[in-house]
Amino acid sequence: MRMTMTALLGAALIALMPHPSRAEAPQVLKLSFGFSLAHWTWTEGAGYFAGLVEQRSGGRLKIEPYPANQLGKEAGGLVGKGVAEIGLIATSYEPARFPLSSVVELPGLHKTSCGGxxxxxxxxxxxxILADLExxxxxxxxxAVNVLPPLQLVTNRRQVTTLEDVGGLKLRANGASMDATVRALGAVPVRVTGPELYDSLLRGTIDGGVYPIGSTYAGGLEDVIKYTLQGAQLGSSSLLLGINADIWQSLAPDxxxxxxxAGQETQAHLCAYLDALDLQTEAKLVSEGRLTVSRLTPAEVDRWHAALAPIGAEWAKGMEATGRPGAAVLDAYRGAMDRVTTAQTH
Known part of the structure; x- marks a missing residue:
């Protein structure tokens, strides 16, 4: 049956009209980070964030992961230059770019991941202050930012129970503050990234390190970490979930x-996960007979704290010597931690 001219024109107009099923293509944002898609940095961190963003943007934004340093080793530099739009940045791996962020590595400033x-x-x-300066x-x-739970001293051959036991050990320490902590204990700091840890421990390149015990299984280290020590707050490290500032400015306000x-929900989710993970991982390692846990006596705690006490002032002085306001950053972090502690107790 032949179509009339009116019908043909109507069909043509319908074809030209926007079709409801032809949704606007999402804006794809590349996200760079250093670990695998199975690691908690993705499953509980960047991946959790990506899911929230895609859902709540109604599909207008899509996060495309580039794990295991596929785009390059320094996510902070990659994001700043626009190679990736977003990065989960381990700031201690980029000390030249984020020197003041190493304030979180100072010992004794926080007790939990969520507090820090x-x-x-x-x-x-x-x-x-860090938004402005770094x-x-x-x-x-x-x-979002996440400060890991206070790091523990872990070793694979020597059990540590006193300050003297640490002397001469080669310990993994990434960042200026962790370096200072290790030196203050009489050990030798060695820069080793997370992916390099297993081989370094196995081969004896290092004897141990200051490390988040909760990451033992995720890092595949359950067979090379044999001892851990509790009672000394040895600082920490931080993750920064950051977006390229130009891309940020180009986004619609909504x-x-x-x-x-999504960033703040991810920060709260990941810190709670990490605090629980430390406890669960240690209990599992002990139950499997893989880990021996030592605890400092009260007298040893005092000795360790005395050895570590000068590090904050030394860190600030070192930053000031390079023209960076270390004292102001340290005061800001201490003040922020005081406010957090006060809020948690009320």
């Missing part, structure tokens, strides 16, 4: 709100 992360966010959020100059905008909300 909440305090550090005051420095990292817009208007914070992130903006690197063309970054922080969406999408910026989605990303910030």
């Amino acid at each position: 992360s909440a305090g550090f966010w005051h420095l990292a959020d817009e208007g914070g 992130y903006r100059p690197n063309n970054l905008r922080a969406l 999408l910026q709100a989605v990303m910030l909300e």
